[in-house]
Amino acid sequence: MSASDTHAMRRGQGEMAPPSAIKLNINDQVRQLEVDPRTSLLDALREHLRLSGTKKGCDHGQCGACTVLINGRRVLSCLTLAVMHEDDEIMTIEGLGDPDHLHPMQRAFVECDGFQCGYCTPGQICSAVGMLAEVEAGWPSHVTADVSSPRVALTDDEIRERMSGNICRCAAYPNIVAAIRGSAEGGAT
Amino acid sequence: MIGQAVNRVDGPLKATGRAAYAYEHWEAGQPLYGFIVGATIGKGRITGIDTEDAEGAPGVHLVMTHRNAPAQGPRDESISFEYWRAQPMLTGPDIHFYGEPVALVVAETFEQARDAADLVEVEYRVGRGRFDFGEFEDDTYIPKTVNAGLPTDTAVGDFDAGFAGAEVKVDQRYTTPYEFSMPIEPNASMVAPRGEDLVVYVSCQITDAARDSVAGTLMMDPERVHIVTPFVGGGFGSKLGIHSETILAALAARTLDRPVKVTLTRQQVFQLVGMRPTSDQRVRLGAGRDGRLAAIAHDVTMHTNPDVEYAEQTAATVRSLYAAPHRLTSHRLTALDLPRGTDVRAPGEAPGMLSVESAMDELADALGMDPVELRIRNEPTVDPERNVPYSDRHLVECLREGARRFGWENRPATPASVREGRWLIGYGMSAAIRGHFQGPTTVRVRLEPDGTAVIQTDMTDIGTGTYTILTQVGAEGLGLPLERVRVDLGRSDHPSSWGSGGSWGATNSSTAVHRACAALRTRLLDAACGDTRSPLHGQDPAEAVFSEGDVTIGGASEALREIVARHHPDGVEAEGQTRFMGDDPNYSNYSINTYGAHFAEVGVDADTAEIRLRRMLSVFSVGRVFNPKTARSQLIGGMIWGVGAALEEEAVVDPRSGAFVNRDFAGYLVPVHGDIPADIDAVVLEGYDDKANVLGAKGIGEVGICGSGAAVANAVFNATGVRVRDFPITLEKLLPGLPAMAA
Numbered sequence: 001m002s003a004s005d006t007h008a009m010r011r012g013q014g015e016m017a018p019p020s021a022i023k024l025n026i027n028d029q030v031r032q033l034e035v036d037p038r039t040s041l042l043d044a045l046r047e048h049l050r051l052s053g054t055k056k057g058c059d060h061g062q063c064g065a066c067t068v069l070i071n072g073r074r075v076l077s078c079l080t081l082a083v084m085h086e087d088d089e090i091m092t093i094e095g096l097g098d099p100d101h102l103h104p105m106q107r108a109f110v111e112c113d114g115f116q117c118g119y120c121t122p123g124q125i126c127s128a129v130g131m132l133a134e135v136e137a138g139w140p141s142h143v144t145a146d147v148s149s150p151r152v153a154l155t156d157d158e159i160r161e162r163m164s165g166n167i168c169r170c171a172a173y174p175n176i177v178a179a180i181r182g183s184a185e186g187g188a189t
Numbered sequence: 190m191i192g193q194a195v196n197r198v199d200g201p202l203k204a205t206g207r208a209a210y211a212y213e214h215w216e217a218g219q220p221l222y223g224f225i226v227g228a229t230i231g232k233g234r235i236t237g238i239d240t241e242d243a244e245g246a247p248g249v250h251l252v253m254t255h256r257n258a259p260a261q262g263p264r265d266e267s268i269s270f271e272y273w274r275a276q277p278m279l280t281g282p283d284i285h286f287y288g289e290p291v292a293l294v295v296a297e298t299f300e301q302a303r304d305a306a307d308l309v310e311v312e313y314r315v316g317r318g319r320f321d322f323g324e325f326e327d328d329t330y331i332p333k334t335v336n337a338g339l340p341t342d343t344a345v346g347d348f349d350a351g352f353a354g355a356e357v358k359v360d361q362r363y364t365t366p367y368e369f370s371m372p373i374e375p376n377a378s379m380v381a382p383r384g385e386d387l388v389v390y391v392s393c394q395i396t397d398a399a400r401d402s403v404a405g406t407l408m409m410d411p412e413r414v415h416i417v418t419p420f421v422g423g424g425f426g427s428k429l430g431i432h433s434e435t436i437l438a439a440l441a442a443r444t445l446d447r448p449v450k451v452t453l454t455r456q457q458v459f460q461l462v463g464m465r466p467t468s469d470q471r472v473r474l475g476a477g478r479d480g481r482l483a484a485i486a487h488d489v490t491m492h493t494n495p496d497v498e499y500a501e502q503t504a505a506t507v508r509s510l511y512a513a514p515h516r517l518t519s520h521r522l523t524a525l526d527l528p529r530g531t532d533v534r535a536p537g538e539a540p541g542m543l544s545v546e547s548a549m550d551e552l553a554d555a556l557g558m559d560p561v562e563l564r565i566r567n568e569p570t571v572d573p574e575r576n577v578p579y580s581d582r583h584l585v586e587c588l589r590e591g592a593r594r595f596g597w598e599n600r601p602a603t604p605a606s607v608r609e610g611r612w613l614i615g616y617g618m619s620a621a622i623r624g625h626f627q628g629p630t631t632v633r634v635r636l637e638p639d640g641t642a643v644i645q646t647d648m649t650d651i652g653t654g655t656y657t658i659l660t661q662v663g664a665e666g667l668g669l670p671l672e673r674v675r676v677d678l679g680r681s682d683h684p685s686s687w688g689s690g691g692s693w694g695a696t697n698s699s700t701a702v703h704r705a706c707a708a709l710r711t712r713l714l715d716a717a718c719g720d721t722r723s724p725l726h727g728q729d730p731a732e733a734v735f736s737e738g739d740v741t742i743g744g745a746s747e748a749l750r751e752i753v754a755r756h757h758p759d760g761v762e763a764e765g766q767t768r769f770m771g772d773d774p775n776y777s778n779y780s781i782n783t784y785g786a787h788f789a790e791v792g793v794d795a796d797t798a799e800i801r802l803r804r805m806l807s808v809f810s811v812g813r814v815f816n817p818k819t820a821r822s823q824l825i826g827g828m829i830w831g832v833g834a835a836l837e838e839e840a841v842v843d844p845r846s847g848a849f850v851n852r853d854f855a856g857y858l859v860p861v862h863g864d865i866p867a868d869i870d871a872v873v874l875e876g877y878d879d880k881a882n883v884l885g886a887k888g889i890g891e892v893g894i895c896g897s898g899a900a901v902a903n904a905v906f907n908a909t910g911v912r913v914r915d916f917p918i919t920l921e922k923l924l925p926g927l928p929a930m931a932a
Contacts, residue, residue, distance in 0.1 A: 036300040043299055052213035053206015055422070057373040058455040062854035065373055093206035102201060110200035113822045117652025118203030119374040119422030125204060156867040164863040167854060169373050169423050170652050171829035172822060173865040 020083050026051070027095025035082050041075075042066045044082035045092060053093040053122045057167070064166030067123040067130070068092050074130030076165075093122035096129065105129050105183045112179035116170035124166045128180045131162045154184055190665040191884070194818035198671070199420075199656045208420040210374055211392040212452050217381030220448035221250055223441055224302040225433060226292035226309045227460060228284045231847025232318030232526045235282035235291060235311055242308040243294055248301035250445055252309060253293045255279045259440055262405045271497075272398035272430035275405030278437055284313065285496060286528045287848040288460025293437040295449055318526035321844040322467050322492050329490055329521035335500040336536055337626075337691075342519045343508060343574055348473075351484035351515025355475025359551045363472065363544035363914045366839035367849070368465040370533045371859060374422020375458050378435035379450035380442040386413045387442065390450075391435045394424040395688030396647035399431045400681040406436050407443065416647070416681035421689075424651040425830075426532035427462050429690045434461075459852035463531030464840060466491040466501050468540050472548040475515075480558050480566045482513035487545060492530065493522040499530035502537030506895070507545050509780055510622050512569035526847055532690070534830055535891035538623050539898070543834060543916060546619040546899030550906065554604070560903070561592050561786075564620050572780035580779040580880035583810035584620060587786040587874065591618070591808035594872065595788035605910035605928045612792035612801075613928075615908025619896035621785030621809070625696075625878075625887040627770040628687030632701035634663060635762035636709060640738055640750025642667055644676045644705075648686040648698045653890060654819035655694060661815060662699045662884075666706025668735025668749065684764060692783075692888025695815060697767045700882045705765030710735060712763065713749070716756040723747055723755075767882070775880040783892040785809040787828065787900035793908045798924040800905055802832055804868035807897065812878035812887040820889055824871035827893020833860045835898035835905075836917050 019034040026049065033048045042059070045051045045068070054077055057065030061079040068077045069091040097103035102110065105125050115121040135154055140147040143161040152158060159177050168176065202208040228235075240252040261277035268274045278290055292309045296302035319325050332341055352358065378391040387409070393399045396416045404411040421428060438451040453461055468491045475484035487504040504518040533539075553560035568585050571578050591597070600616040601607040607614040632646040644663050650656045656676045663674040677683065687697055714730035717723040717740065725733075728742035739746050753761060770776040787807040793800050807828055814820045837858040840849045851857050871893065877885035898916070906912050911926035 036298055038300045038304075039298075046213070047299060050215055051206075052209065055210075055374070056212075056452070057375070058854055060455065060853060060855075062455075063373055093204075096205070098205050099201035099207060102204065106201070106204040109204045110196050113197065113200075113818050115200075115203060115652075116654070116819075116822055116826060117372065117374065117421060117423040118199070118208055119210065119372070121203050122206040160862040160865070160867070164861045167373060167859060167861055169371055169425070169859060170822075171826040171860060171865070173829065173860070173862050174825060174867055174869050175822060177862070177867050 022083055022086050024082065024085060024090060025088065026090045027092060037081065037083050039082045040078050041080050041082045041085060042077040045077060051092055051094055055119055055122055057120065064127060065120045065123040067127040067166065069126055069130050072133060074127050093126055096125065104186060108179040108183035112175045112182060114176040114179040115172050120166060120168045124168065124176055127163060127166045132184055190661040190671065191815055193661065194816060195657065195661065195671065197654060197657045197819060198660050210420050210422050211390045211418065212377040212379060212450055214379055214390045217388065217448045220379055220450045221295050221297065221445065222299040222302040223293050223295045223438055223449050223451035224306040225290050225437060225451065225457060226294065226306045227288035227457060228291050230284055230313045230315050231287040231320060233284050233316035234314045235284065236314050237312040238292065239310040240292065243305040246301065246305035246308055248297035249294060249305045251295040251441055253279060253441060254291060255281050259444065262408045265405065272395055273401040276402055276436050277406055278433050286494065286526055287846055288457065290433045290437065293441055295441045295445065318847050320525060320527065320842055320847040322523065322525060325523045325525060326469055326490050329523045332498060332500040332520060332522050335502045335505065335520045337502055339502050339505045344517050345574055346515035348484050348486050348515045348517040352473055352475040352486065355483045356478050357476050357552065357555050359472065359474040359548050359555060361472055361548055361551060361914055363470045363547060365468045365540040365543060365916045367467050367842065368533055368834065368838045369459060369840060369857065370425035370427035371458065372423025372425055372427060375453045375455060376428065376432050376434050376462055377452035378438045379448060380438040381448035382442050382446050386415060387439060388415045388417060389435065389439060390417045391431055392421050392428055393418050393431055394421065394428045394649055394651055394690050396649060396679055396681045397685040397688065402431050403435065403439055407439055414681065418649055418679040421649055421651040424689060425534040426536065426690065429532055432462055455854065456852045459840065459849045460528060463529040465533035465540065466493065466499065466530035468503055470503065470544040472544050474548055474552050476552060476556065480556055480563045482511055482567050484515040485511065485513045486517035487541065488519045490521045490523065492525045492527060494527060494529040495524040497529040501530060503541040506538045506541045506622060508574040509572050509782060510620065511567040512573050516574060527842065535623065535894045538891065538895045539834060542621065542896040543898045546896045547902050550617065550903040551912065560618055561588050561597060564588055575780055577778055577780050580781045581812060581876065581878035582782065582784060583874060583876065584622065584784040587784050587808045587810050588620065590874065591786040591788050591806060594808065595806045597788060601907055604907050608795065611795050613795050613908040615791055615904040615906065617789050617900045617902065617904030617907055619787045619899035619903060621787060621892055621896035623692065623783050623892040623895045625781045625783055625881055626691050626693045627767060627773060627776060627882065628693050628697055629769045630686035630697035630701045630767040631684035631764055632698055632705050633684050633762055633764050634702060634705035634709060635760055636753050637760045638754040638758055640748065640753060641673045641675065642669055644674065644702055645683040646678060646686050646698055647681050647683045648694060649679050649689045651689045653689055653694060653823060654816060655689065655698065657819055658695055658815040659698060659702050662702045663706060666703055667709065669738055673738065692890040696882050696884065696886050696888060699815060699886065700767045700884055701765040703765065703884055705763045708763035708765065709761065712761065713752050717747060717752045723752065779880045781878065781881050783809065783811045783887050783889065785892050785896065787897045789900040789904045791901060791904040791908055793905060795927065798920040798927055800836055800918065802864065802866055802901060804866055806870050807893065808872045808874065809892060810874045810876050811889045811892065812876045812881055813885040814873055815886060817873065820873060821871050823889055824893040825869060827891060828869065828871065828897040829860050829865055830894040831897025832865065832901055834916065835901040839917050
């Protein structure tokens with residue numbers, strides 16, 4: 001197939017793809033929207049629902065800035081399509097808390113100065129909330145000494161390992177670890 | 190208020206996702222989406238572009254190429270600071286580097302624009318490019334000056350004679366790779382036409398430069414360009430200027446008379462923003478057996494883009510660092526057909542100190558001397574090249590305090606002598622120095638009749654904490670609680686500044702706030718003390734204390750709010766200014782710098798050469814600190830950048846095409862949580878530099894990265910006895926030399 005054939009075929013596909021009408025349950029609200037079926041969950045949140053707290057840092061699942069919670073588990077919203085999530089409960093940074101009613105993890109990040117520019121922060125916070133639930137459920141990680149143990153001790157090494165999918169270029173890492181530890185020890189997640 | 194560790198005032202907005210970055214503004218309504226098509230060759234010429242398929246694709250409004258792009262203003266080299274210059278795009282068929290924009294596709298949705306971008310067919314005649322630094326590094330020229338207008342070469346005494354006569358010598362080459370700033374927010378812009386004007390939401394560090402650059406390119410009156418940049422998702426130099434995303438969005442918005450937004454993909458950030466040049470550095474140190482340096486030379490060769498010269502000031506840092514009677518520094522450039530070199534955090538200082546401070550460690554090893562002691566022995570009494578006194582130099586205190594806190598006395602005196610299980614353990618240290626700069630900045634402080642204050646400047650907060658520290662400085666200046674001071678940044682319609690960069694933003698803007706508040710205090714006191722209705726009538730204004738919203742003189746007191754309401758029912762404002770350092774005699778009469786000392790402990794896996802940072806402590810002297818909490822964060826961030834430079838960061842060019850092959854976060858490694866131990870800290874010595882500015886403060890954004898990589902590299906040497914001089918120190922470079930040690 002020549003390049004121009006490929007282009008013609010692809011253009012034809014574009015013309016034939018009708019928008020999909022979907023309902024998404026986001027932050028305990030059902031939202032109706034029409035999206036191009038190619039729309040990532042990230043772009044649906046940011047560009048269609050204008051929930052821009054979820055950030056686009058790489059659009060390739062490498063930076064973690066787009067992390068949201070789907071049915072309580074952390075997911076990279078750039079690597080999944082909006083149309084795949086009609087039956088899911090999606091929680092974004094906006095749903096965790098607002099400036100006057102901070103989630104304990106959000107408050108811990110502010111107290112510990114767990115960010116500078118703030119762009120990776122929503123992803124870090126969502127990831128941290130999801131990560132603590134994974135630890136609570138006893139899921140082992142690469143650094144867990146005894147993977148057969150039903151309980152995982154939340155050491156600094158465990159936090160660092162489990163948060164390594166969330167890049168912070170300002171390098172607030174020590175403060176983020178302190179925030180997560182503080183939030184976890186406060187028992188409020 | 191100044192000096193208190195208050196939380197970031199914008200923290201709750203950022204932690205809840207409510208802070209709006211450039212691509213996230215909806216005031217102008219639904220924008221169109223632009224997607225940039227980049228060249229797939231590194232050098233040559235476009236011989237044909239077929240845009241028909243793209244133009245016919247669903248939702249597409251415009252495909253802009255060099256054939257239909259509007260006329261633009263030229264890059265005006267007479268404008269002294271390049272970030273203020275025009276940046277014309279899509280100006281012709283010639284391709285200068287891989288990824289250069291050849292088209293912008295604008296469509297209703299992002300998906301449509303990205304898909305149609307793939308349909309633009311470009312034919313090229315491929316030219317012969319110069320891509321490989323190693324191949325061309327001997328073909329150099331001498332730039333007129335280097336970055337920041339610093340001299341290209343310097344010479345003091347007779348280096349050759351001094352070096353020849355030295356009892357102990359180090360003469361080594363160090364190489365550093367292409368590195369990128371890579372903030373997590375990609376460069377992005379949304380441009381909305383408003384009548385004849387353009388509102389430009391853009392992620393940038395210098396609002397004033399962005400306005401002039403857009404206006405110059407689009408040949409508009411700068412007054413008609415309104416930059417809005419309240420939040421910036423990191424800059425680190427890469428957003429000092431604006432780039433193709435902003436110019437192309439502006440051209441499209443004007444052409445279509447619709448709001449258009451464009452973001453770079455992460456891959457495009459590696460192609461269209463610029464990078465820290467690669468460097469080959471020769472460092473020569475000649476000393477007596479007592480460790481006193483007789484001769485220092487630092488000669489650097491770097492790449493530059495042929496059209497946009499950029500000479501990182503890599504050999505400039507050593508000019509103020511150590512005493513030695515015979516000295517030499519030089520910078521040379523070789524032109525390569527690659528993206529332009531640009532400012533990346535601590536330009537010149539970071540790669541330069543990586544080499545010089547590694548060489549100092551080599552000298553200490555050759556002398557059999559404690560590296561801390563070697564540096565103390567070479568402490569200068571005056572700046573050895575400028576021959577002026579230092580304003581507030583405390584490098585020795587940083588070294589001593591750092592050594593004490595870190596437990597430096599436990600350092601393995603012999604390299605490769607300590608093993609814990611599979612780990613070879615090493616300690617390393619480095620000194621840090623960075624020049625402090627001052628630039629023109631104007632700030633307006635307005636007091637409202639309700640007794641609240643608003644601080645306005647086009648200054649940005651790129652994560653540095655500007656909102657917070659200006660709130661503190663304003664609250665102190667007017668005697669108000671923090672919650673009654675609001676800081677309004679990042680609009681070009683506000684008084685202008687040099688923005689965020691060069692570690693000058695905090696002091697420039699804080700000094701201006703301080704002066705504006707002083708002007709307001711004087712005006713209000715004059716009014717109150719001369720007003721029979723005021724309890725302060727007849728009191729001496731010189732005795733006034735502004736605190737908690739009240740003005741008190743002796744036993745008399747009145748609320749600030751009441752004075753404002755009575756004399757200025759519409760509010761009152763004043764401006765404060767900071768002047769250009771060239772017009773401030775302190776900056777020519779003194780060598781004004783920040784200082785530090787880094788200490789690192791690493792473990793190196795005896796079998797795999799895996800390197801793990803175990804702990805790190807740095808001590809700094811940076812004058813007065815506005816906010817210890819945000820300052821510590823920024824310093825630690827810089828230190829971690831140094832760790833990345835020592836061990837991870839490296840962009841690799843394909844010598845056939847001129848493309849960066851590892852252009853994403855999977856291939857270009859930056860430090861992540863797992864790389865950085867929790868045991869890392871920055872300590873700041875109490876200080877006040879009365880020559881720097883009226884507040885005694887200096888910049889902290891870059892001193893953290895200066896030398897920190899060398900501390901890590903020196904620790905790797907101490908652990909293994911292997912000296913890797915080709916940065917970053919990766920496993921394959923370290924492994925062949927690892928010692929065979931009994932477990």
